[in-house]
Each structure stands twice: as C-alpha cells, then as structure tokens.
Amino acid sequence: MTNLGSAVLNPLLALPSAPRITYYDDATGERIELSTVTLANWAAKTGNLLRDELGAGPGSRVAVQLPAHWQTLGVLLGIWFIGAEVVLGQGDCDVACCTVDRLGEADAAVGQMGDVVAFSLDAFGKPVPDLPFGITDYATSVRAHGDQIVPERAPGPALDGATADDVLAAATASATAGGLSAASRVLSSAPWDTAAAVVDRVLAVLVAGGSVVQVAHPDPAAQARRREAEKVTAELD
Template sequence: MNHASRTLTDALLDPILKNDPAGPRVTFYDDATGERVELSALTLANWAAKTANLLRDEFGLEPGARVTVLLPAHWQTAAVLLGAWWAGAEVVLEADADAEIALVSAQHLGDVEDVPEVAALSLDAFGRPVPDLPVGITDYATSVRVHGDQFRPTVAGPALAGKSVDDVLAAALASAESQGITGTDRVLSEEAWDSPDALIDGLVAVFAAGASLVQVTHADDAARSRRVDTEKITRQLSR
C-alpha cells in the first residue's frame, strides 16, 4: 500500500503486528468497578476490523466521511477509533451536524440528535447492550459482533479534525519523542482523550512509538504505585 492510500490505522498497527502481535498492547483498568481488560495488537486489530466493517457494510460509510466519537478513554474507544480510521473516516471529537455517523456513550445521545446514524456503546466488559435505546439508535455491542474480524482498507481521507494521516502521524511521532516514549516502553496513563491533542498525546503517540499502553479510568491513587510495579511501567503520562 503506497503512502497516499495508507490509513492511520495501517500506519500505526502494521509495524506492531509485524514485531509483536501477541504481546499486551492495551491494558485497561476501571478502578471504580475493578475491571481489567488486556488486548494484544492482534485482538485490538480484530476489534478495529469489526468496527470498520460495521461502518462500511451496515452504515454505508465511505472514505472521507466525518464520524463523531464521544467516548471516554477506554479499550473499546481505541477499537472504535482504529476502525473509523481503517474505514477512511475523519474522526471529530465533538458533536458535529455534518457528521454522517456518531459513536457515543449513552449519556451523549442527546448531543447527536442531528446526526443521521448513531451507534451507542455501553462500554460493558461483558458486551451487554445499552438498555432502553430509542428507536433508530444502533447498539454497538450487539451489531459489531456479527461483522468480520478482517478488513481491507481502500483510501484514507482526513484522519482527525481536518488533519491528514501524514499530519497526525507526524504529530504523534513528535509527541512520542517529546514525552520520551520508545518502542520498549510500557506506558501508564490516566489522561482523557477529549481533544485532538489529548488523543494524539495519550493514544496515537504510544502506538506510533510502538509502545504498549496501560490506560486507567476512575484512578485509585492508592493503587498507582502497586500498578507501576505489577504492570512493569516504564513511563507515566501527565498533562
């Protein structure tokens, strides 16, 4: 695949899948619930492929379309983002009436009433659907599981908030360098992905460097030092 047609997901995942497909790539903790989920690069790629197939085959998404993503920093959000980029979509991290599709948590359904197609995520560890969804809203967990876990991308449009794949990748590599992230690092982050810069710093830069991520939500301060030891953390992110 030449550089002009390479998606951001290809740029991020291809080197990782070549070098370390089975090692831990994203480890997610929710300290409020005790949840811990760990995904290899291969498993993450399978989830991203399912998402890309959902967007293309069920919603008719074409490369260059805008996709609103209103989700917290979570392993499923990583799969959604990689899937959207694989499908050639431009991700926007705010309510956008020009978006063709929105993927949101239940509390953001009211923010995307003008978007033609909406999929809601429960973010439940066991894949339970969002209860009592309004008519016309797709439940992500129910729908995505029936789609294939391989995806063949075509071309890429803008990747993130108007920035091209090359621009986002360059920003991510620069961020990784400034944060001291290398391909051997195990990175701990409790930061949100609520803006393009935050998403680049907290997720894309980690993958661009070839590192692995331990992402924590509702962080318990008392658990932090223990987690640094048990997860063999070598780098901690902070804004």
C-alpha cells in the same frame, strides 16, 4: 495515500501477542488487556460495521463521544481503516459513536439524517437496554462483522481535518519528544477528548511501538502497586 489504521497497526503486528492497551476501571475492578492482534480484530470489526452497515467511508465524519477506553481505541482505528474522519466534539457529522448518557450530543452532531451508535462499554458485551428506535447498539451489531478488513486505499481527512500523514508526523514527533520506545508502558488516566490528546496520549505510544495502561476512576492507593505490576516506564497527565 496513507491509511492511518494500517500505518499504526501494521508495524505492531510483528509482535502479535504483545499488549497494546491495558484498561483498568478502579470503580468496578475491571481489567482488560488487548494484544496487538486482538486490537486489530476489534478495529476491523468496527470498521466493517461502520462501512457495511452504516455506509461510512472516505469523506464521512464520525463523531467520537466516548471516554478513554479500550473499546474507544478500537473505534478510532476502525474509523481510520475505512478512510473516514474522527471528529471530537460537536460537528456536522454522518455518524456518532457515544455512550448512552450522551445521546443528546450525538443527535446534535448528526442531525436528522445521520446515524448514532450507542456503547454500553460493558466488559461482557451486554447491550444498552431500552435504546430508542433507530439507534444502533454497538455490542449487538459488531458481533456480526468480520475481524479482517480491506483498508481504504483513498482515505479522506483522518482527525479533526488533519490528514493521516499529518497525524502520523505529529504522533512521531510527540513520541520522540517524550522519549517513548517499544519498551514503553505508559500509565495515564487522562481523557482522549481532543485531537492533541489522541495524538499525545495514544498514537504517540503506539507509533513508538509501546503500550498504554489506561485507568478510569483511579484509586490513588492502587496506583503504586499498579506501576510495579504493569512495569510502567512513563506517565502522562
């Protein structure tokens, strides 16, 4: 059976130092770039956290209530490494990964028995301050987990009920339709809040061998310079 995390990352590891996501936040001036191997390590650490600390695995449903961010990409791939399902939006979930402003949504997604992982999304790894009891702080907990992982060999559904094979096929078709290739540097400030968005705005770029330039709070005055500096070849709405 196809492990979606491995299926996406393994071909990319032929170029371990190539950039895979370059993240800007124009509101803070933040710029972070992850190579293939660094992205794979973050995904592995996240998968190990979810599996070893929270008991997630095949058949588990993980609500992802996070913005389009470099950490979110590691979370998606980490969930798929352990064979669990990414759920976007509300649902009957076992774990929810959320920003602190969405704790109420996360509680609704997991009910009384699920686990919530809160993200500060801080560039320097600062934890979320004053978290309620029982909520896992991602920045603190993920440090304790290894950056290598044994991918799940019998994964469950991958993305909002779709199998890994179906998601890969959709991403490949999207990449072909968009003319994406290993030379693609794709600029976007659009959210990743639906299954179609994850497929078209993230996975299509990666399965083509390209890289994502994701911008939060984009400053229109900075975009022209950024296109040139990042050698952008395509843009997504």
